Amino acid sequence: MEKEIDFNQPIDRLNTCSEKYDLRQSLFGREDLLPMWVADMDLPSPPFVLKALQQRLLHPILGYSLTPLEVYQAICDWQAQHHYSVEPDQIIFTHNVANGLFLAVQALTRPGDAVMVMPPIYPPFVKAVSLNDRVVVEAPLVFDGQVYNIDWQRVEQLIQQHQVKLLLFCNPHNPSGRVWTREELIALAEVCIQYQVKIVSDEIHSDLVYSPFKHTPMASLSAAVSQQVLTLSSPGKTFNLAGLQIGYAISANPQINAAMQAACARVKIEDLNLMAMVALHAAYSPDGLAWRDRLMQHFSANIERLDAFLARYLPQVRLIRPQASYLVWLDFRALFNDHQALKDWLVNQAKLGLNDGLSYGEAGRGFMRMNIAVSQQTMEQALSQLGVALSKLA
Numbered sequence: 001m002e003k004e005i006d007f008n009q010p011i012d013r014l015n016t017c018s019e020k021y022d023l024r025q026s027l028f029g030r031e032d033l034l035p036m037w038v039a040d041m042d043l044p045s046p047p048f049v050l051k052a053l054q055q056r057l058l059h060p061i062l063g064y065s066l067t068p069l070e071v072y073q074a075i076c077d078w079q080a081q082h083h084y085s086v087e088p089d090q091i092i093f094t095h096n097v098a099n100g101l102f103l104a105v106q107a108l109t110r111p112g113d114a115v116m117v118m119p120p121i122y123p124p125f126v127k128a129v130s131l132n133d134r135v136v137v138e139a140p141l142v143f144d145g146q147v148y149n150i151d152w153q154r155v156e157q158l159i160q161q162h163q164v165k166l167l168l169f170c171n172p173h174n175p176s177g178r179v180w181t182r183e184e185l186i187a188l189a190e191v192c193i194q195y196q197v198k199i200v201s202d203e204i205h206s207d208l209v210y211s212p213f214k215h216t217p218m219a220s221l222s223a224a225v226s227q228q229v230l231t232l233s234s235p236g237k238t239f240n241l242a243g244l245q246i247g248y249a250i251s252a253n254p255q256i257n258a259a260m261q262a263a264c265a266r267v268k269i270e271d272l273n274l275m276a277m278v279a280l281h282a283a284y285s286p287d288g289l290a291w292r293d294r295l296m297q298h299f300s301a302n303i304e305r306l307d308a309f310l311a312r313y314l315p316q317v318r319l320i321r322p323q324a325s326y327l328v329w330l331d332f333r334a335l336f337n338d339h340q341a342l343k344d345w346l347v348n349q350a351k352l353g354l355n356d357g358l359s360y361g362e363a364g365r366g367f368m369r370m371n372i373a374v375s376q377q378t379m380e381q382a383l384s385q386l387g388v389a390l391s392k393l394a
């Protein structure tokens with residue numbers, strides 16, 4: 001990699017149309033807080049991605065574009081690191097991964113069909129179902145005090161009771177940070193195959209898995225399982241490219257693939273946008289792998305900082321250590337039994353803007369999600385603000 005980047009220098013994002021910063025007043029009621037919510041990073045995108053974008057902009061025409069085969073191939077090569085064998089003709093572009101969830105629900109179910117989700121869950125999973133007039137069937141994960149697990153009995157019982165047609169599965173899971181084991185995925189796939197439940201596996205966080213955990217793509221388990229699955233992914237999280245609106249879907253099942261293509265065609269989604277295509281191609285490269293490894297070290301250090309702070313000053317707050325990604329799920333229930341009081345304390349005393357646990361469902365009551373993809377300096381600032389708020393605790 002050509003240039004060392006210092007992840008420890010804060011970058012000013014004001015006046016860059018950043019959702020994370022510009023929504024502070026309307027979401028939290030004040031401008032003067034440190035926003036550590038929506039899942040993008042306050043860290044730079046890789047220089048080799050920025051360079052590819054700058055290079056493309058040297059040409060003055062940004063007309064209709066056509067994604068070349070080498071970009072499809074870059075996706076196949078990237079997925080091969082996870083031992084997931086993908087053919088170019090199995091790839092369908094979406095405009096981002098959340099948009100892929102909505103399209104997949106339209107493609108694979110009909111109005112009135114039951115679709116299963118596993119809360120606490122990233123909110124668009126639920127919206128993709130309810131806004132498309134399908135029925136949300138919740139099979140909440142079970143928290144054992146350390147990690148979240150699938151409630152196997154409940155899943156099977158609910159599938160039978162509601163004749164569930166589709167499972168929207170988050171692999172790795174947001175917000176719990178859980179990386180599912182191969183054994184868990186096999187067991188889940190078996191249940192889905194038994195009851196003919198198709199699976200949409202959202203794998204957007206799959207590149208950011210902490211050792212010793214390993215990501216297993218649901219569709220890579222076996223030929224039979226791959227016939228049941230539509231995978232969704234993107235370089236958006238790993239390389240901090242959410243603003244470019246990148247997403248893709250993959251299915252080895254010709255019927256699922258055709259249904260997804262038809263859903264895209266109905267709303268005239270055909271291709272990646274030009275800048276997304278250039279960025280994806282540059283990111284999905286050997287340089288991208290090295291960048292990802294450096295990022296993971298930085299995230300680990302920030303998680304350690306947070307963990308050490310909580311252990312020393314706020315032992316009542318439980319950090320659910322993420323097995324993947326830079327979103328930390330925090331259990332404040334031993335500190336506050338009133339969720340609104342917790343929110344007020346974080347906003348008005350700690351001056352931190354975190355994701356409200358309740359936005360992930362009732363299972364998130366008493367929890368908050370903190371985005372630690374920030375510089376070391378910003379992380380330390382956040383901890384010192386928590387320290388100030390501590391002294392204001394009743």
Ligand SMILES: Cc1ncc(COP(=O)(O)O)c(C=O)c1O
Pocket residue numbers: 039095096097098099122170174202204205234236242246247
């Ligand atoms: C599980 C999951 N899927 C999808 C998204 C959104 O991805 P995109 O910006 O590509 O829509 C996120 C963002 O946080 C996410 O956590």
